Amino acid sequence: MRRSERLIRITKDLLDHPNRALSLSDLAERLEAAKSSISEDVALVRGVLERDGSGVVWSIAGAAGGVKYQVRVPPAQREAFQQNIVARLSDPSRILPGGFLYMSDVLGDPDVLDLAGRLFAEAFADRDIQVVVTVETKGIPLAVSAARYLHVPVAVVRRDHRVTEGASVSIHYISGSERRIQTMSISKRAMPQRARALVVDDFMKAGATAKGVVNLLAEFEAQVAGVAVFVATQEPAEKLVPEYVSLFTLGPLQEGAGVILAPALPVQS
């Protein structure tokens, strides 16, 4: 097989399988080339991705040796994304009763979901995440996108308890906005035991929901390795979860007034 074809296949293999170890021996066999040639090809792909800031390719030591691609977002792409989202969401007609911001259209946009998933995956790339957990409904698309780039399963916390979920674990928690006791549950079979979990949601105000998820995950002896939201409100500044990453920060909302939304850099702490 010619080098040009090998490069196309290796690029595709890496991009189609983010955060997964690919064996060099397997690649060599499939692409009918010597392992040394494959290593040179991978080095070329790595060079391009890393120069563009759109990914890193790790070498994995061990018996067979392998490589793993992780997504990165080039700074210019991140800035364009932030400007685009701020422009779209800073529209007073999005202000809903009760201090909510209408975001469902934006959170259904495939480019928004893709880039948010990449940003979350990048922010938690070194946390060895084993499962992404979200709460129905609006956080699910974001969670699916992040889970794709982290290559881990996604588990969905339900606000009710449906027969189709089988045996479930439930807890009660006090919702932040409605100040009343609510239930959340998760299917036992969908949530691994003792996993390192990333909690993903669309919106965080006080953090009561995220706190509820943390408590629910404690029943699975999970370790919450991170909390990531699309938008977090500026107030209250102290959330009920100790640390989180948000892509945007939202100022106080009043019907008839403007929307103050600012990009918030995902910061690892």
Add this chain to the structure above:
Amino acid sequence: MRRSERLIRITKDLLDHPNRALSLSDLAERLEAAKSSISEDVALVRGVLERDGSGVVWSIAGAAGGVKYQVRVPPAQREAFQQNIVARLSDPSRILPGGFLYMSDVLGDPDVLDLAGRLFAEAFADRDIQVVVTVETKGIPLAVSAARYLHVPVAVVRRDHRVTEGASVSIHYISGSERRIQTMSISKRAMPQRARALVVDDFMKAGATAKGVVNLLAEFEAQVAGVAVFVATQEPAEKLVPEYVSLFTLGPLQEGAGVILAPALPVQS
């Protein structure tokens, strides 16, 4: 820029942007090469993808000229996927009261979601889909994956009506399993008018939910260009929607008995 680098970047550009027109002039400018060289590069990438059966690259005529990548699933990969899913789901412990099959863990698996999304996108590649519509909750991850490969927004039908959805359109329908009147609603701003819609869900029995979605979409003068589900039951054979694509067919379920699941080829009609 060397050809090897151009090939890597073009492959990445196409794979990162399924079902989207990329301008050859833009590529030529960005990759600092003549349009004729870019055309040759694209032909190489197209050749590899099409020989592998993992994608097609369309040439788009017009002022600037462009290319568009659409995903395809190689038959061997589809067969391996079908065998894997049948093996995992054909487990009597998955049978739930009421004739349901437990699938939440499988539908959270990133590889399953990715391949199901590709298969749905392939099955409806020529239908000019403009939006993917699903019903909360379990269909959402499948819908997000299909929408990624079709590069269209996803709109989520809610079973309740939340303040965060803003102005919504609601209808009532008779649920198939519970035989009672239920509500479904969709946010007006998230659902485009007069769009060609693909309805995606995890499970179809009689098709009452899908029928409800079709009726709801009629309020938006949408044209339902397809209905796609992960699993459809064998009985009743006549569904309430005239045509649909399912990846698997499920035989009658009885607690204590076996699960009879068969691959169903997505057939375009």
